[in-house]
Amino acid sequence: MSTFINTNLNENGIKGFIKHNPLISMYIIMFVVAWSVMVPQALYSQGILSASIPEFFEILIGWAPAIGAIIVSVVIAGRAGVRELLQRFLIWRVGLRWYLIGAFLLAAIILGGIGLHVLFGGVMPTIPAAEKPLWQTALIFLVFVLLGFLSNTEEVAWRGFALPRLQSRYGVLITALLITIPEVLLHLPLFWTNENPFFQTVGVYWFSAFSMAAVIVYIYVFNMTKGSLLIVTLLHASQNTWANLLSDNSLRPFQFTVILIWIIALALIAVTRGRLGYQPAEYSVEMMQA
Numbered sequence: 001m002s003t004f005i006n007t008n009l010n011e012n013g014i015k016g017f018i019k020h021n022p023l024i025s026m027y028i029i030m031f032v033v034a035w036s037v038m039v040p041q042a043l044y045s046q047g048i049l050s051a052s053i054p055e056f057f058e059i060l061i062g063w064a065p066a067i068g069a070i071i072v073s074v075v076i077a078g079r080a081g082v083r084e085l086l087q088r089f090l091i092w093r094v095g096l097r098w099y100l101i102g103a104f105l106l107a108a109i110i111l112g113g114i115g116l117h118v119l120f121g122g123v124m125p126t127i128p129a130a131e132k133p134l135w136q137t138a139l140i141f142l143v144f145v146l147l148g149f150l151s152n153t154e155e156v157a158w159r160g161f162a163l164p165r166l167q168s169r170y171g172v173l174i175t176a177l178l179i180t181i182p183e184v185l186l187h188l189p190l191f192w193t194n195e196n197p198f199f200q201t202v203g204v205y206w207f208s209a210f211s212m213a214a215v216i217v218y219i220y221v222f223n224m225t226k227g228s229l230l231i232v233t234l235l236h237a238s239q240n241t242w243a244n245l246l247s248d249n250s251l252r253p254f255q256f257t258v259i260l261i262w263i264i265a266l267a268l269i270a271v272t273r274g275r276l277g278y279q280p281a282e283y284s285v286e287m288m289q290a
Contacts, residue, residue, distance in 0.1 A: 022165070025075075029064075030069075031182075034065075046194075062151040063153055065158070070156075088227050090230070091231075092230050098224070099234070107246060109261050113256035114257075117250075128245055140241075148238075148241065155236050163179065166178055167219070171274075184204070188204070191203070198249045202251060206255060209258050212265075213258065217261065223279070
């Protein structure tokens with residue numbers, strides 16, 4: 001009798017909440033795991049805490065999105081849910097152009113932002129990659145992209161788990177906003193972490209503006225590659241890598257980069273009539289459940 005009651009309470013308690021609110025549950029788990037490291041780091045950086053979090057725990061920041069998505073998938077669909085989520089990494093037959101877009105799109109946008117900055121009277125910023133031989137830049141790029149696949153699992157949560165559910169219910173453009181808001185919030189502690197010059201320089205406003213446009217581009221790439229996590233993860237990993245290789249974290253070039261990615265985002269919205277490549281038939285019933 002007690003076993004039945006405990007099971008029933010469990011179903012109506014945490015498990016029941018997760019099953020009825022999978023997206024909220026994923027966000028809660030993600031934020032708890034990531035912020036358990038990021039918030040103490042920010043407090044230490046501001047001199048509020050006297051001891052820092054051991055560097056080993058920083059891996060939890062990058063793994064938090066996948067931890068949240070996988071835990072919720074297990075609860076609502078068991079192993080089949082996890083398998084369906086992670087199988088999106090095996091969607092690789094998408095055409096060479098999408099691999100090129102995933103690897104080099106953000107490099108073109110960043111360089112375009114630098115070019116506009118100089119064209120309109122700005123001083124040429126330092127480009128770290130320009131100080132290295134081409135082979136060394138290529139090697140650094142490959143290594144950092146690989147590390148991005150291993151250490152940053154944001155795409156598992158944003159595109160793999162949240163996007164199919166949200167765009168089937170609210171449409172693509174509302175979905176872009178609903179993904180951008182928690183994505184920006186997840187990064188908030190970094191703006192108070194002095195050791196991270198990028199976030200300190202660009203500020204919340206410009207980072208949010210970039211994130212909104214980038215989410216639109218990512219949604220388009222995800223939908224056009226039939227839901228490939230492989231390609232959007234490549235895009236995300238290359239974005240972070242090129243930011244380190246091509247940028248010295250100056251604000252004005254980044255502002256022009258934001259303008260360029262917004263031009264691309266608005267063009268995609270216009271050309272696709274706001275659908276961004278979304279085809280409901282491509283998503284299974286399980287993935288579209290709330």
